[in-house]
Amino acid sequence: MQWESSEARFQEKIDQEIKIEPKDWMPEKYRQTLIRQISQHAHSECVGMLPEANWITRAPSLRRKAILIAKVQDEAGHGLYLYSAAETLGISRDEMYDQLHSGKAKYSSIFNYPTLTWADMGAIGWLVDGAAIMNQVPLCRTSYGPYARAMVRICKEESFHQRQGFELLLHLSKGNEAQRRMCQDAINRWWWPSIMMFGPTDDASPNTQQSMKWKIKRFTNDELRQKFIDVCAEQVKFLGMTLPDPDLKWNEERGHYDFGTINWEEFWQVIGGNGPCNQQRLDTRKKAWEEGAWVREAAAAYAEKKKARTPVQQIA
Amino acid sequence: MSQTMIQYEGKIAQIVQEDPMLQFLLYAGDNALITGHRCSEWCGHGPILEQDIAISNIALDYIGAARNFYQLAATRIQAKDPSLEVTEDTLAYLRDAWDFKNLLIAELPNGDWAQTTIRVYFISSFQWLFYQQLTQSSDADVAAIAEKTLKEVKYHLRWSREWVIRLGDGTEESAKRLRQALTFLWPFTGEAFKEASYETATSSATTIQLAKLHELWKQELQEVFAEAGLEVPTQQAFQSGGKTGKHTEYLGYILAEMQFLQRAYPGASW
Numbered sequence: 001m002q003w004e005s006s007e008a009r010f011q012e013k014i015d016q017e018i019k020i021e022p023k024d025w026m027p028e029k030y031r032q033t034l035i036r037q038i039s040q041h042a043h044s045e046c047v048g049m050l051p052e053a054n055w056i057t058r059a060p061s062l063r064r065k066a067i068l069i070a071k072v073q074d075e076a077g078h079g080l081y082l083y084s085a086a087e088t089l090g091i092s093r094d095e096m097y098d099q100l101h102s103g104k105a106k107y108s109s110i111f112n113y114p115t116l117t118w119a120d121m122g123a124i125g126w127l128v129d130g131a132a133i134m135n136q137v138p139l140c141r142t143s144y145g146p147y148a149r150a151m152v153r154i155c156k157e158e159s160f161h162q163r164q165g166f167e168l169l170l171h172l173s174k175g176n177e178a179q180r181r182m183c184q185d186a187i188n189r190w191w192w193p194s195i196m197m198f199g200p201t202d203d204a205s206p207n208t209q210q211s212m213k214w215k216i217k218r219f220t221n222d223e224l225r226q227k228f229i230d231v232c233a234e235q236v237k238f239l240g241m242t243l244p245d246p247d248l249k250w251n252e253e254r255g256h257y258d259f260g261t262i263n264w265e266e267f268w269q270v271i272g273g274n275g276p277c278n279q280q281r282l283d284t285r286k287k288a289w290e291e292g293a294w295v296r297e298a299a300a301a302y303a304e305k306k307k308a309r310t311p312v313q314q315i316a
Numbered sequence: 317m318s319q320t321m322i323q324y325e326g327k328i329a330q331i332v333q334e335d336p337m338l339q340f341l342l343y344a345g346d347n348a349l350i351t352g353h354r355c356s357e358w359c360g361h362g363p364i365l366e367q368d369i370a371i372s373n374i375a376l377d378y379i380g381a382a383r384n385f386y387q388l389a390a391t392r393i394q395a396k397d398p399s400l401e402v403t404e405d406t407l408a409y410l411r412d413a414w415d416f417k418n419l420l421i422a423e424l425p426n427g428d429w430a431q432t433t434i435r436v437y438f439i440s441s442f443q444w445l446f447y448q449q450l451t452q453s454s455d456a457d458v459a460a461i462a463e464k465t466l467k468e469v470k471y472h473l474r475w476s477r478e479w480v481i482r483l484g485d486g487t488e489e490s491a492k493r494l495r496q497a498l499t500f501l502w503p504f505t506g507e508a509f510k511e512a513s514y515e516t517a518t519s520s521a522t523t524i525q526l527a528k529l530h531e532l533w534k535q536e537l538q539e540v541f542a543e544a545g546l547e548v549p550t551q552q553a554f555q556s557g558g559k560t561g562k563h564t565e566y567l568g569y570i571l572a573e574m575q576f577l578q579r580a581y582p583g584a585s586w
Contacts, residue, residue: 046365052361057353057570060577060586061405062383065356066376072359073372080365114336116584118577175583284361292363295429298486299364305485 014215016260019145022088030214033207034144037216039096042082043107045075047281051115052124059227060118066165068121071168074157077303081150088146101286108132110193112275119172119179119186127187127232129192133158134228135198138218141240156213167237187236189246195259196267198225226256233257324410331396336517337455338389340418342407343514343559345385346418349408350463351439352378353570356428364428370439370475374436379469382408384461408580413567417512420558421504423567430483431497437476438501441536442508443469446528452523477540484544491545498546506553509533513561 006025013020049072056072059065062147083093110128115121136158139151172183199205199221211217219227224310229248236243247260269275332338355375362368379432386404393402422439426432447469450462483490509530511519519525534548541548557563 049360049368056356056359057573058576060409060584062349062379062386062408064586066379066383069356069359069376069379070374073376075362076365076369076372083365135338171586175586176581178581179584220580286360288363294431294487294489295363295367295483296482298490301490302482304485 011213014143014213017215020143021145029210030216031089033211033214033216034147035086035091038082038086038089038100038147040090040106040108042079042086042096043105043263044111045079045082047107047111047285048279049075049079050284051111051113051277052121054115055118055121057119059121064168069307071125071161071164074161078150078154078157081153082147083249085144085146085150097289101282101289103282104272105315106271108197109270109275110197111281112270112277113189114188114277117182117186119182120190121185122165122168123173123190125139125161126235127162127165127190128168128197129158129162129165130232131194131197131228133162134224135237138224141215141218143215165178166239169239169241173241181195184241186226187239187241190264191232191244192266195229196262198222198228200264200267229257229259324406324415328393328402328406329395329398331393331416332389333398335392335396336514337521338392338524339512339514340518341385341389341392341458342415343417343512345382345389345407345454346416347422347439347443348378348385348565350416350422350570351436352376352417354381354422354424354572355432355436357426358432371432372384374472374475377472380467381461381468384464388457389460405578409575410570412560413563415572416560416563416565416567416571420505420564421507422560423564423570424501424504425566427497427500428493429479430493431500433476433479433483434494434497435501436472437480437540438505440469440472440476441540442529442533444473445532445536446508446524448520449524449529453521453524455521457579458522480540480546481544484541484546494544496545498549501550502551502554503555507556507558510556510559515559533571 007027010020010024010026010030013024020030023263051074052068052072056065056068059068083096086096087093095301097103100107110131115124134152140148140155142148142151142296145212162165169183169186175183202220202222205221208217208220233243233248233250243258245257249258250256251258270278273279320565332342350374350446355378358368359372359375360368360386362371383404388405389407390402390404394400396492419439421435424435447462447466451459451466453459453462460489478495483494485491509526515522515524515526537548577584
């Protein structure tokens with residue numbers, strides 16, 4: 001009986017748009033769903049550093065280099081806020097890392113695609129960060145307080161990244177022939193994986209219903225995907241480039257762009273570990289973690305020694 | 317933004333060749349760029365997420381300092397011959413290794429976290445003294461850059477000093493790794509204090525007295541090494557050459573990577 005009333009009170013709060021805070025009662029499944037979603041998001045930020053960091057040492061101007069370093073550093077910062085938000089739900093950062101390294105926890109599949117040319121830095125900003133923002137802006141109002149607050153800050157930085165990415169592509173689009181080709185090629189490679197970022201279609205997304213009821217999610221995958229496609233179909237015109245979808249066309253009746261069939265086979269393959277860079281990304285994260293073990297041990301040992309020594313020094 | 321980048325060879329190189337202050341600016345800029353490049357290699361690969369952010373931040377500071385020095389040099393080169401189009405990127409991306417003047421210690425590989433942090437310590441402890449003196453320069457532009465950079469170097473020094481002490485006084489393994497890093501890097505720690513001809517020629521304007529800096533630097537080292545449980549090596553730090561363009565084999569690879577797009581697509585604007 002008591003459990004039922006807790007659950008009812010919880011849902012009442014949600015319905016009244018009152019934020020759930022770490023010490024509040026919450027259904028175990030709500031907690032688990034959030035841990036899964038927030039940690040997955042945090043891992044995406046950290047793994048997502050790799051494809052872009054890949055171009056830091058090769059950035060073609062000092063200005064672009066500085067922008068890129070700052071951007072990748074922002075992503076590490078986002079990872080940090082998100083791990084902290086997840087920790088309020090009773091899981092440690094080390095446990096989350098273990099889940100990432102063992103393959104139990106996922107991260108956004110988009111980062112399993114390679115960054116092959118400089119134009120990819122622009123395409124990631126415009127399309128990948130753009131898709132991320134579509135997903136994330138509604139999360140600023142998500143029902144769990146610490147997550148919502150982390151997202152407010154993240155969204156501000158992400159929208160800045162998106163504008164930088166678009167500006168990079170715009171510059172290439174006005175450049176020489178090779179640069180224009182590079183620009184189109186990057187859009188061609190990143191377009192479909194970007195629209196897959198919204199996840200499976202609504203009828204194939206088992207968690208959506210419950211997440212909507214708990215107001216963790218506010219819009220369905222298909223709603224957000226459509227919104228993103230509508231925006232990009234217009235923006236690409238400013239670049240004088242095209243999106244690689246022959247079926248993309250404005251549908252007056254729906255008030256939206258129609259688009260071609262997504263290759264879900266590819267989507268599930270990449271999620272299942274068979275994308276072009278899955279192994280590479282995970283190995284890189286594991287290597288950094290394992291090779292950093294002695295550093296973390298040294299830092300912990302030093303902190304202990306310092307703590308033990310402090311009272312003695314005070315007496316002296 | 318859209319101007320075509322021209323080659324460094326020829327007129328620009330000649331102007332630099334004739335002006336020791338320009339050489340000094342490139343020396344300061346190159347140290348910052350190459351140190352920043354090495355630090356940036358850690359981005360995404362750090363041992364602790366917070367430290368990944370810290371070292372990327374340091375990289376960003378160094379790239380920023382390099383840009384300040386290069387922009388000043390570029391402006392002055394252009395003032396001597398307004399027909400030349402020279403930017404910070406001409407200086408970073410279109411010079412070959414022999415024209416780079418950075419200290420050898422900046423270009424050595426990162427190695428592990430011990431080698432990386434003690435390298436940043438060696439460089440920033442020198443720079444902390446170097447930029448303090450440079451703020452007194454009679455060249456107002458140079459003094460202003462030094463003032464700005466000094467604030468950043470203060471943080472780099474504090475951060476790297478803490479890591480040297482932490483690793484030296486951490487575990488047996490961290491102390492061992494730190495000693496190995498010290499042995500590897502020590503021969504390269506003397507070059508900063510060997511005066512290049514452009515330093516001699518500009519010393520009245522920069523106010524930099526390397527002999528005095530060297531004394532102060534040795535004191536700094538004594539204190540920090542004592543706390544880290546490290547011995548200050550007694551052998552001479554004999555490696556040098558970077559300041560006058562004679563580098564290790566490592567620099568060529570740094571530049572091959574860094575300059576790739578500018579070299580592959582000559583004249584393109586990014």
